[in-house]
Amino acid sequence: MRRIGIALGAGVVAFILASCGTTEPTATLPAPEVTVAVADSGVSLVLSWSPVDGAKGYKVECDGQVIADLPDTATMYKINGNEYVCKNVKLRGYDNKGNMGDAYEKDLTMHETNLTIYSTDDTIATNPSWVKIDFTNFIVSPITQGNVDTTANNVGYFVYYYDDVLGIRYFKDASQTSVGQAKVEIAFTDPTTDVLAPSTGYSLMSAEVNTGDRFIFWADDVNNGTYGAFDEADNFGVIKVNSASGTEANITVYIQKVGGLRWVKE
Numbered sequence: 001m002r003r004i005g006i007a008l009g010a011g012v013v014a015f016i017l018a019s020c021g022t023t024e025p026t027a028t029l030p031a032p033e034v035t036v037a038v039a040d041s042g043v044s045l046v047l048s049w050s051p052v053d054g055a056k057g058y059k060v061e062c063d064g065q066v067i068a069d070l071p072d073t074a075t076m077y078k079i080n081g082n083e084y085v086c087k088n089v090k091l092r093g094y095d096n097k098g099n100m101g102d103a104y105e106k107d108l109t110m111h112e113t114n115l116t117i118y119s120t121d122d123t124i125a126t127n128p129s130w131v132k133i134d135f136t137n138f139i140v141s142p143i144t145q146g147n148v149d150t151t152a153n154n155v156g157y158f159v160y161y162y163d164d165v166l167g168i169r170y171f172k173d174a175s176q177t178s179v180g181q182a183k184v185e186i187a188f189t190d191p192t193t194d195v196l197a198p199s200t201g202y203s204l205m206s207a208e209v210n211t212g213d214r215f216i217f218w219a220d221d222v223n224n225g226t227y228g229a230f231d232e233a234d235n236f237g238v239i240k241v242n243s244a245s246g247t248e249a250n251i252t253v254y255i256q257k258v259g260g261l262r263w264v265k266e
């Protein structure tokens with residue numbers, strides 16, 4: 001009998017413990033359903049969502065930092081790129097006890113490719129001087145001039161060009177060469193460390209390429225959207241020069257995957 005009593009006692013304790021754990025369940029709010037849109041000529045990213053049942057408010061995070069605490073009536077928030085440029089954006093509701101719900105997450109990490117190219121004065125014909133960027137699949141590859149196809153949709157090209165008059169090597173878009181204009185024109189800007197691409201660009205960047213340089217580019221879609229003006233058919237990116245010596249340059253090409261967004265934080 002005694003052994004049974006002890007067994008029953010343990011069972012009651014286990015029951016009470018289990019009850020304590022479940023009498024006040026904390027239901028986690030679901031992640032908001034969000035749509036994103038680019039605004040302000042590519043400077044801003046707008047989040048819009050439907051209300052989450054039970055949400056007392058919403059918090060917006062930029063790279064892990066809370067940048068906005070919004071009331072339950074909020075269904076839209078604009079992240080201004082002049083204040084914040086993010087690699088990762090999260091939005092989540094919280095309940096009346098402050099418990100955070102599941103997060104909607106937008107990954108804005110740029111697509112990244114490392115490659116080696118050779119300036120046009122390189123004597124080995126098979127060494128690639130050109131870079132092909134496929135903006136549909138975000139494939140960046142070194143190629144020779146014979147493989148440039150200016151009829152390919154949503155594809156742009158630039159060349160590591162040797163200018164024998166200036167005696168320097170620099171990048172230029174296909175439109176500035178004998179191959180002619182591709183479907184996407186790559187326009188470069190001055191070297192900069194900004195995380196927001198500026199609003200001007202040139203298809204010929206006659207600034208010498210040196211180790212450590214950083215060039216922002218605007219990929220202007222010639223056939224879609226508006227050629228010569230920013231729109232969501234366009235992409236922005238960065239070329240980082242890891243090393244440049246003689247005819248050889250090792251570069252990393254980053255592309256912002258969200259069309260029309262001028263955020264270029266590597």
Ligand SMILES: [Ca+2]
Nearest residue numbers: 226227229231
């Ligand atoms: Ca455009």
